Amino acid sequence: MKNIWILARREFQTFFDSMVAYILLVAFLIFTGLFTWVTGGMDVFYIQQANLVGLFQWASIIFVVFIPALTMRMVAEEKKTGTLEVLLTRAVSDWEIISGKYLACLMLVGVALLFTLPYYFTVAYLGPVDHGATICGYLGMMLVASAYIGIGLFASSLTSNQFVAFVVAILINLLFLFLFGILSDTFSGVAAEVLNYMGFNTRFSSIARGVIDSRDIIYFLSLTALGLVLAESQLARRNVID
């Protein structure tokens, strides 16, 4: 645990040392701000309700691009520059390395969401807000982000090219976000149910309203775990071939 924390802290610091964090945070706030207040069909003034459903709906879609931009360099860049080799010979395990990277990304997403707290206070000033639902919405966002980070780290572990990692992660994200839902409409019976279960779309609307089902928690956490396991197995491949 201690090693994971040391690694995560370094990764987190590097986000800021390399300016990546600032650029992404600004971009995230511009888009979420736009969709929460100005446009996007779910903004506060359009729906005339004091809640952050617009923010949560759109954040989970913005994450599709935002999180791959965060995770793309995590493994790919280290492979390319060779720092991964040094890291793997340090007194840490492969697991701790992947977990550290995961934690650092999750922390940055946390920071990004923290910066949206002024939206919450503003909405609370404008009208009666369901505080519980909003808190659940934020937790739901972290859960969704966690799954995207798992996917992003796996994509990054596949290649030494950041751009490839970025595109692959977005494609996988889109697969979960739209494609499974669309496919489930064209099938029937068990296949449709399975595809529907695999997709994000049915889960988002309830999470955005602040309703978190335990099945959703299990779903997103398993997806995270799967991504991390696959990323770790990519690191372990060096023992078999190079």
Place this chain on the structure above:
Amino acid sequence: MDITVSNLTKTYGNQKAVDGISFQVKTGEILGFLGPNGAGKTTTMKMLTCYMAPTEGQVKVGTHDVVESPEKIKPHIGYLPENNPLYLDMPVMEYLAFVAEVQGVQKGKIEERRHAIISQCGLNKEKHKKIGELSKGYRQRVGLAQALIHDPEILILDEPTTGLDPNQIVEIRNLIREIGREKTVILSTHILPEVKATCDRILIINNGKIVADGTAESLGKKAEGSYTFRVEIQADPSAKVAEGLRALPLIDTVEVLPDAIGNYQVMGSADLPLREAIFHACVQHGWILTQMQTIEESLEDIFRELTLN
């Protein structure tokens, strides 16, 4: 901590990068790893540092096996890989603190270790810069500093002096020698004088196999029972010195050296008797023997001989 390598093999596809090598390095020994590019030096080092598992064979560091308990070995290894990869976005001080922490230096001692290593590696002026802003030579020092910061028992350096200027090279060699007194050091290099200057023992590998193992001196005298001398003889231009020498017993070849008049390279199968014979021949013919020197086969020659097939 000793390192014991037995029958180590690494196969990439159907190519054997390292082919059944065995050797041992003891504490206080500096082992030089020599070999042409692609000989398997770096692959061997990657297995010693627990980066990747061997296809066959065993590596033991102290009493631990690299495959079974890497977590027991890794904290004791300082590793400077080829090309010295570093986090260019990180400032030097932060990077060294990070490495120290990961490698298990106690919290209270990190500051002290970092301070010591920064002055030892001559990084004082550059310590607040980002690593990406440093010149190649300074990056190399950072690479060494990160390998040394946790005061490891074992130091594995892949071409440690690349990119350094001659003064820095001497400094780093001295540093390695100093460290090597109490630790186990393995370093690889292409630079032959470097091995001579720093290493206690030399291992030459070629095509994944060990082709020579010994001290620089013992390798120099490798050609058993063959002695080479350079002889300078002043004689009448009409005198047939080379033929006179060739006629002597024990002498195998006589070569007239083109670079200076009256210089010959003589090879024979004895040491003292041969030199005496040359002297007597000179006296007999009335030549003046002005110089006679034993020539050891140079490391360069041995290297070329062993690795050019």
